Amino acid sequence: MPNLRRRFLIAALSLTALGLVRHAVADDGYRLWLRYDPIVDDTRREAVAAAVPVLVLTTPSGTESPTIEATRRELQEGFSGLVGRVPEVRVRVGAGVDEALGDEGYRLTSRGVADGGGIEIRGNGDVAVLYGAFALLRRAQTGEDLARLQVVDTPRVGRRLLNHWDNLNRFVERGYAGFSIWEWFNLPDFRNPRYRDYARACASIGLNGAVLTNVNADALVLTPYYLERVAALAEEFRPYGVRVYLTARFSAPKEIGGLDTADPLDPRVIAWWDEKVAEIYRWVPDFGGFVVKANSEGQPGPQDFGRNHADGANLFARALAPHGGIVMWRAFVYQPENEMDRVRQASFEFMPLDGAFLPNVSVQIKNGPLDFMPREPFHPLFGSLQHTSMTLELQITQEYLGHSTHLAFLAPMWKEVFEADTFARGPGSTVGKAIDGTLRGHPLTVVAGVSNIGTDRNWTGHPLAQANWYAFGRLAWDHTLEAETIAEEWSRMTFGSEPATVAALTDILVRSREIVVNYSNPYGLHHIQARGHHFGPGPWVTGGRPDWTAPYYHQASEFGIGANRGPEGSNALADYAPELAALWGDLERCPENLLLWFHHLPWDYVTKSGRTLWDAIALRYQQGVDEMRRLAADWAALEPAIDPEIFANVSARMGRQVNDAIHWRDACLLYFQQFSKRPLPEGVEPPAHSLEHYMSINLRYVPGHPGDY
Template identity: 45%
Template structure:
């Protein structure tokens, strides 16, 4: 086929697809490829195993992109742009292929425009305007996903409204799918299991009922007539009040397989979430394993079980879920949370790549088949609220493409592309920024819940410390005391054989390691053990002293971030794409706006860290009966003052002000 020249980018196709038109536009943007005079894009052969991989060859000022698919060529173009924007040279040869075939964002967006656990404004999807009005932000969103290799998106909340499957809404979904398709982004939907009852008044949603099966098959046919490349369904069933097959005496496998059979003729798949915690055991951490592991081998081939990275709920640090690897005859995928429900929302810097790197260090990447991330995207100008929170969206995409990348490497890439001018910034400034990013998650763990403590947040919105929280009528496993088990004897949840025996669900060598207090990692000690306050730690401190030390270290770390940020101020890129949601309204250049917005949030984070430190040291100190170590001083609050703090759902976006108002 003859080569068609388009300025400095040429293709071996006469007619360019919408995807290749994007490749052309991206590569011809001014300055995107310095020192490159010509790029040829060749679609031929089968790269690797036939997925959207690519190769790049450079010979002086000429570059060849070779891919079996147009989407692979687009990913290659974004690889070149990533190198150019981060100030790196294009090597003579690059060979890339995604580790996982499915790399998907999960949106928890509701049809009324709200976002559950969303901290970046309202939903990006304007359902009341669709399908007639197409916001240019939809293509911007698709582009930002494609730039890091994300290839699928679930548009709506797992707590799904049945209306999502109504014909008017499916026509709106089609409009979004049409925008996203050229960027390689396939659309999925969360579905409510009782939709046949809600939409068409069927008397049941029993997955073995022939009328119910017929309804879902017809609904799948309708969807694929509108969206031929529709990806499939995400399902939250029999959890937190959501309907599911167990309401009708059926199993998770019965429910998932019924949907799978409806989608199978069209090539669709079912992602069935394992986030369940029915009271079948006193320890919530055991319940998903107990409910799902016996079903291994009973699911249809196009069902994949979606499992949160930990057995509780997106905590700053968790042991990995024991379900991973426990269902060898069932495909599994991991669900990470990009939005920071338990990590300071959009106020705190918490770069999550180290958390996900830690997970992949324990769970072999090849043992799972796909990766999902709960999106931190909203309609704020920068889409993520905190300007630096874009780094977590970026990191998720990069690790979903290649789970062997290091957190440090990803942080450096993002900083060079988006934040500082590498040509003028001293290496020491960049190094301190990378260190701030890569250390931020551990700092959050330290000032919130060190040594394996978990779920001691304020009730409901999960912002701020309330280890003393009691809510009449609430489930025990929604309250902090259930998890920290503080008493005069010690602290922590005993999950060894003398306690709940959750360790027995883990494979070796983790089972023995977690069960042995002398071998269990410090970061998980109080997750698996109830330890005496005087327990000797590896550091030589007692457990109480170590707890205070960690809280102090976390607060000290984030207090130092303002110094790092101040040093970076002269080198923030004037062309930064981060566009802070608040500061852009100010009359100032983009670089100054980004700096001011982030600095404001770092001040909030430092205050919040002190709040966490004071609340937890003072509260747990009541049980330890031991003096607060000198290094933990000064404490800025009293426990009675802190116990009077009650943040409402409406004011946790500016919690430091609410905190200060409460304790005056």
């Protein structure tokens, strides 16, 4: 009996580590949205149980592969948890390829009585069937009718990746949820169960790739010591359809290859990369390819040798092409000696190279032309590059939106990007269509998101930040989904289907990002965060290279505020289609949420509200504070419906966020008031401290930033 009890305890602990056991006391958030807790409503629970007595997995092979085993396990565990019954899962060979599904799409079909009842999940590959299984479980979790399913769903984008800015020492740059989950020292011998849970979570939202290392790359990851460990991670991810990618340091031939150059046109360098890539594929046969950051922020690149970005990208592309790999070449480039407006530099460097990149090159472009600001216009390259495949790079981790301390549901921001009209080929030429290949017919389509996960037990630090990981996956699969729909899905899957709770959570999520904009960067203000760590306000930041200072962007003076990007300023408007240049350049028609991005205006400029610009800015900061207080109160009202551990975690962060919103308002208004020389309007609370007090605050060792600032 003691041995039996010991074996049971070990098994229970193992299942808990895998997230497969319901938490009896408190929920620490580890299970993410894959909780599979019992459906409370008896009628709905019985309806779901009646719909899934038998589940048929139809694939071309019909074999019990590791992916099919994972699919069977997911379905049986999921429905066992949801309805208390374990469905029978059968595997059968499909009759030919279903052309409507492509490589990764799935079909869900309710089978008639004559066919034995239940639901068929069909795909043209095992991973497609896995995606279908997760979709079926999601529909059960969110209360959809499973009795008459006729669903076909295919991804709009081919490669849907998480970019991990993880260093080999396990520090995560711009990471706010602990250290990197990749335990390089323990690999390949010990494989943390978290690796499989990570891949499972990614597959549940349709993500099919992971870039394991920081864009500020370390060449050591390309050495055999690390490649053996990369291969172990790839093995863990493979059943869930998640391919591994790496970042490549351009100077690797010199640093680890013994060459005296990294010139992309040097035959020795070409031969070195050819062999290095071949070596990687010997370790990882389904390796996805490279992300490269070159000639930006001090990173080495082809311009160090008098070459251009196409020369550099094509070096990697030629080496990867025989193996089916791709290179994502980042367009986040700017040089301190370049006096051009920083938001124009990528267009200046990449537009002349349009069409010069090989077919397996995708230029990776941030959503906006600056740097993941709380709000900015879409990057002009999405409209101007005609002959080049493009990767949309989004930032899931909240570098400029309060880290993992503040709540900011980012789906509304990403929807702004996907739905933005570039006018590249007339009205309706949205960024989404430019990325998914429908606008220009590019076969290589990629969306990448900078990960927000780490070793924190709940993965993302802020429990509600899990919604951003979830939302990224859902939009990468289908960018036409509505932000509110995604928020409601996540809320139901994470906290249950009680209508009032779901409605309140959905509302809290959808409101949150605009609130952060209002109390930090309203009216198109940008890059006024504190230096280095970017947490909190820093409109006074000066010193060093100009484009790392705040006045470079807000240009506040006694005459007004804002960046003049029209013909009389930097003329960044010229990088966009004429329709947009005309719209944004016209003060009568320019959206006020981008007003100070494109225009330098006097303090007494009259806004659409009838107020002066100074009064409007001050009241918008106050609005952000008031909204944040209401958001915290709305969360507090949910206490009876939320697990105590999660409720306490979020409540503490909400309290900090309210105080931080006040800090933002007071610090920014006191700083800008020096120039406006106007009193705060009625309705704006007076600051509690002097400007000198706020400017003296010096946060040190802020998570996610390696320096001491």
